[in-house]
Amino acid sequence: MQEETKQKLKQEGLKYAENLTTESVECVFNLLDIIIKDSENKIDDMFLGVLEPLKTILLQYVDKIDGVQN
DSSP, X not given: OOHHHHHHHHHHHHHHHHHHHHXXXXXXXXXXXXXXXXXXXXXXXXXXXXXXHHHHHHXXXXXXXXXXXX
């Protein structure tokens, strides 16, 4: 296989890896939000304030997986 073809395939795979990772991060944070809001323990409610900023930071790193920042 030619090196150019390998690089094209790699770049294509990285785009899918980035998309899947983005969806996974979104899902995990949605699940955490539901769990925290529905729990009877009110102490864990303090984490609600950090979920969104933390998700934003993680998604910035995820955006760099394919080497192209959107």
